[in-house]
Amino acid sequence: MEIRIALAQIDTCVGDIEQNTQAILAWAARAAAEGAHVVTFPEMTVTGYPIEDLALRASFQRAAQAAITSLAEELVRTGLGDLTVVLGSVGAPQASPSTPGMRPTNEAVVISGGVVRAVYAKHHLPNYGVFDEFRIFAPGAQPCVVEVSGRRLGIVICEDIWQDGGPVAQMDAADVDLLLVLNGSPFEQGKGHLRTDLAARRAREVDAPVAYVNMVGGQDDLVFDGGSFVMGADGTLLASAPQFVEHLLLWDLADDDAPDHHGPIAPPLDPHEEVYQALVTGLRGYVRKNGFGSVVLGLSGGIDSALVAAISADAIGGEQVFGVSMPSVYSSEHSKDDAADLAKRIGAHYRVQPIAPMVDAFQGELHLEGVAAENLQARVRGMILMGLSNAEGHLVLATGNKSELAVGYSTIYGDAVGGYAPLKDVDKSLVWALSRWRNNAALDRGELPPIPESSITKPPSAELRPGQVDQDSLPPYDLLDEVLDAYIENAEGRAELLARGFDAAVVDKVVSLVDRAEWKRRQYPLGPKVTALAFGRDRRMPITSRWREPLD
Template identity: 45%
Template sequence: MTLKLCVAQLNFIVGDLEGNAQKIITAAQDAYADCARLLLTPELSICGYAAEDLYLRPAFIQACDDAVKKVAHALAGLKDMAVVVGHPTGGDSRTRSTAVQKRFNAASVLREGQVVATYAKRELPNYQVFDERRYFTPGDGVCVFEAGAEGQRLRVGLLICEDAWFEQPARLAKEAGAELLAVINASPFHVGKGYEREEMMCQRVQETGLPLVYAHLVGGQDEVVFEGHSFALNANGTLAGRAPSFKENSFVALVESTQGAIKIEATVEPVRTPEQDLWDALVLGVRDYVGKNGFPGALLGLSGGIDSALVLAIAVDALGADKVRAVMMPSPYTADISWLDAREMAQRMGVRYDEISIVPQFEAFKASLAADFAGRAEDTTEENIQARIRGTLLMALSNKFGSIVLTTGNKSEMATGYCTLYGDMAGGFAVIKDLAKTLVFKMAHWRNANDPYGTGASPIPERIITRPPSAELRPDQKDQDSLPPYEVLDAIVDRYMENDQSIETIIAAGFDRADVEKVTRLIKLNEYKRRQSPVGIRVTHRSFGKDWRYPITNYFRA
């Protein structure tokens, strides 16, 4: 017996029920024409992941139910074709005094116009970016369905994402007669996550002795990215196939059953480096945020520094040079080499480049405030005025031409507050918000050595990478005047913010007490800034965003 199955590794849009349904219909029809008799779509494919508080709206759940019926009706003529569609279902059951949640993260099996089975996700993640217990009730059932032509069907056990990270759901599926595990997923990317999934699914295969197909979502949704990377494992745990990452794909696998032994054959994409994955995640995150939200393009302030240079390179790879605009806004403290490097980078990338001096506006602000500031020395107040003038100019250009402003702050700056509220934080999308400064340097070197999208090799002038970082808001300013060396700062942020180590634990690991206390103090003091920052792309296992929910008013200091 041979079953040809297809994983529809597709890029869905949250709330576009009609468009998502049509994508599933088209994928099923194409797969059927290619002789596939089982199509797997990702978790919550009908509505996109994650729809957040849309799940709380009864009208939304009803519309999702209607969309599933539409898909079933459209595929009624595909004989022996089974299609798995992820969707929310259920509602609230109300009594006089309470409302009992009855919504489920579900998947339905469609065959010849009918919903032949529906499965509710058993394990609901409630950590990192996940908060599914806010919306859904855990299921308690098992779903094993038949796939293939009459007389030679395979029994498939259906699991949804987190279910497969626990032993029991897979075991129950096997006990119910499953010969193959099908896992549909929408699991946000962070560096290394794709291969972690492969390792975890190997455990499920080894425990059950069943082969497994893992169907994963692709695309950007606000601050999270899904990388695809669907795959299949044989019953002995070996990799049978792997789909491309960060692109839509119809991942086809042949499942052959001979005398009770099942073998899967599929194409295998090569192992990718972390830098490849990270770059593609950033590019896809920008492309989908800009495209799905209807912006005609993007603009950013190009300072001649490494952060804005990296963001420009990402934006051009994501959108094309014709949709990206760079604006240099020199102040009295901008070094000549910053002008030269910014011009050279814009020329290398082929983008529109403009220079708007902020000197007149800066002098006007100082004149307006002179009486009130009389007798007081210049300090960060004047530095912030410069940053806020730039933010105002960029937002004015955005308002006039419709392009979104991409901010250029990195994770090290977001952690310590080395950024200006309503200044360089002003904008619509924070591209490198989750990249520590040391990783910014690493990715700049990587992009100069690689040209993954054919937009030009070595886009970042070497001097931008090698010169000491500076905000250039006062004479001879360097980042390291105010902060510990970035290698030290980023290591402390990683331990304290990403991995919840205590101050004393970090000091015991060999870090200087003064550095640790300074960095952790800055992290706490600047929560109010981060709350007002734009959303940005999550690429680590803990970002400043949905992963990080700390009180602004907070006296805890350990």
């Protein structure tokens, strides 16, 4: 029998079990209205994902289990009892051979006819990068196959298809007609093709199509991009959903021996658009899920604050963006003009608060010089933003980029203050590229580009002393980003960097700056992960360390 499969890529919030369950009901009703026999939701749909140590709380486990029971009853009450619903949640504790004591499971639940028909516990538990599931969950062991209208559907969860062996290896012998994969797979540049390539390989292994459903939305420093898809048994892409939006992807599983059906295929995003939309999604999720209605940031007229402001306007609307120009005696007129122009272009609120009187008050008592005097200006600006946040309820955005954060080119308690840092995982070279992309996208739509051209083309400067530019103390950003990519992303040491052809003086300077700045990075706000290795959970280095790269 031919059956219709619905993949519901939805945006959930960790801990909001009631609203997550209501969303499941609403999307299940949409799927049924479209003639679906099965609707599949992402990993941990009931609880949100990742739940981290919430999984270990008995009260949280009980609430999730109660929600599933109520959901099964509500599906029947609303006339959806014939629909098979597959979703993710946290399971009851069980003994684990790999960890002492009892641990909950990361489970998939199958509901139909008002009852839970099957439960599958995730077998492969990721323990790398941002994932720390091995210490939280107990692994499952048995594969899960359910029958719907005479068709056999295998069910696995996310990491299960990334690792060889385990339940996927048993699906071919189980003779499944379709493999359903529930996912909470965070966005990374270039990860999309890895998912589809992997699914194509698994589809060939089980000799059946693979339906891959992924969540969407921002959760702390993670961004989930959706992009759900169906891969044919021969490795052909049969259907796909757009990225970064909630979506119901419908696909028909053909009768036995009939050719696979083809469904809608979403056009791929430009690589820069993909990263930009990830940043927008991450910021929007953090603002809304943490109860903020607006953001405030310093507008310097430079490229970093301009890009953050544009992202903010796209995420929550320009009318909810509050920009503050905080000129010092060293601020150029063009910087002040560019800040005002930017705010006008994106429809943001804008105010000017000179910092000279406040700096003078401090200096009248402290008489600071050199770097201390420069940092004082940044810290006064930080106090202004935090004061406005306290008084008006805005979320403060830090505007620094990954290159600056890597080498410590930011002032702790100054420009590093804030609750969220949209560019934390975006190096300076990509900042320029994204700004160009955003302006060109506006031109393509016949709109005014949000970022003033001079903000993109002017030499970067903190404007903390006369004539200052970033390249006074740093290598050119294109070179700096190459060295940082090799040293941080690829974990190459001095010898490997020199073998690449980098100048020894540049290598030694950059390596030294990176190693000395770990304490700053630990205190920096969280921001959306968009690369394979972001500062924070991806890269965990000791602050107190005497290790230095050998000089020979």
